[in-house]
Amino acid sequence: MEIFRLNRTEEHDNYAARFGASDGIILVFPLYTDAMPGIVMAFIEKLSPWIGRMKGKRLGFIIHSGFPEPAHSRYIQRYLEWLCSKFQAEYAGTCVMGGSEGLRYMNEGSMDNKRLLFNRLGHDFISRGRFSPDTLKRIAGKEKLPVAMRFWFRLTGFSNAYWDMLLKKNHAYDTRFARPYSVE
Amino acid sequence: MKRITIVNGIQEDVTGFEKSLDRMMERLRNRMVFECFRLREMNISYCCGCLGCWVKSPGKCLYKDDMVSILKSVIRSDLVILISPVVMGFVSPLIKKATDRFIPLIHPYITIVRGECHHKKRYGRYPYLGLVLVDKESDSMNDSELITAVYKRAALNLRSRLLFTVCSNGSTEGLEHEIDDF
Known part of the structure; x- marks a missing residue:
């Protein structure tokens, strides 16, 4: 192999x-x-x-x-x-x-x-x-998220906690909504 | 005027499509602004999946290569046209490489769209997508249905919509018809 x-x-x-x-x-x-x-x-x-x-x-x-x-x-x-x-x-x-x-x-x-x-x-x-x-x-x-879980995701932003943890670890949390490719 | 970004993933122009494209852009230049990128002549790295564009330098890819100019053009345009030959029943590696690198344009946060998880928008608005599949063999165009299904999904994940798929054996007639109404 x-x-x-x-x-x-x-x-x-x-x-x-x-x-x-x-x-x-x-x-x-x-x-x-x-x-x-x-x-x-x-x-x-x-x-x-x-x-x-x-x-x-x-x-x-x-x-x-x-x-x-x-x-x-x-x-x-x-x-x-x-x-x-x-x-x-x-x-x-x-x-x-x-x-x-x-x-x-x-x-x-x-x-x-x-x-x-x-x-x-x-x-x-x-x-x-x-x-x-x-x-x-x-x-x-499950092929798709159950309705209750979708509601829970939307309500709690559960998955976002994972991204927040990584953003904070990299000192990038404050700029998480940056739009660097916008043309002013 | 409408802004149109053309991302050309043709590896070798065996059908003469690019000459037709130049003529089409010339005809429409008084009504539309075009920015055209020929991927085979550009220095673009493969996305390595580090997710640095989400968690280290939000919205910005860590690679400093030619993709930056494409992303700036994409996010300010009204329509992005992806041009690709049919390669092994799918789009060219050049087009796939470029569209993989679109992810800094969206946010890592998840939201529910049509009952599914999708990423949140980073920017206020996103361009529509259009797909042109160029192949001298008309048989290859049977593959367009599978490719279209995947790129409809890719558009949804870019919080946009795939407006059309045009199959061409070298002519831009079908494409011109699509963007004429846009």
Whole structure:
């Protein structure tokens, strides 16, 4: 098993060559403006020689987003399914996980359940060649925020406390509403 | 006069679209102000996701590259037209790289829009978006539906709206029709 870090753009040609030589690939990226980051799109462009030549290979995707609802990632999921069909690879599924921005601040204990689910995801991929729908559902959680939670978000500005904490830590809280690109 | 920012993500102009675009802008110059950015000739870094533009220097990207001039133009315009070839069924990496870098224009705070979490506005007003997909192969235009769906979402997250998607094999006729009514 190998991990290719796509932020190493100088390696994209090398990674693209090894993409087609792999039996199974999981492409992982954060959701940037509702799709893959530009750096991932630059890598996807390099994969054109593999169109129609990935028969028998398994291809899965993991998208994580700062927004809590997986619904935001479903639009680009449709593209990934289409891309997989262009390669003629076997679609292993798309795992969508919301609320990832705050993960780094979660304590080890509260991460246990997520870790367990991701271990299961990897196990499914290796043993069955695809992600289990049940695991995907458990990782994704509710597609949209329940009405009560939306009301609570709006009322309390709960998520803003996270941003305020980071802004204060960086001594940037007082300028948080700055509009530096306005033309006076 | 309406202000229009054109973000050109064409990597290699194989269809002659850019010449048509120049002629179109010339025709409309007495009614509209255009600012045109050719991404392939600009120094723009990939967004690294540091979120510094939200929590370290609010509203300002930490990279000091050519994206600054685009963001200034975008936020003062009425319409932003994104021009891209169809690459592997999606927009070009150049256009994706540029639109990733739009995030300093919005605020990290979350609000509920249409029952979903979205970011709050940083600025008082935002331009509409338009998308032009340029490809010499008309078959590629079947991909426009998927691309449009994603860019409608991107527009919503920019607290704006995607007004149109135009598919072109090199002509600006469809685009001119769209902006003529704008």
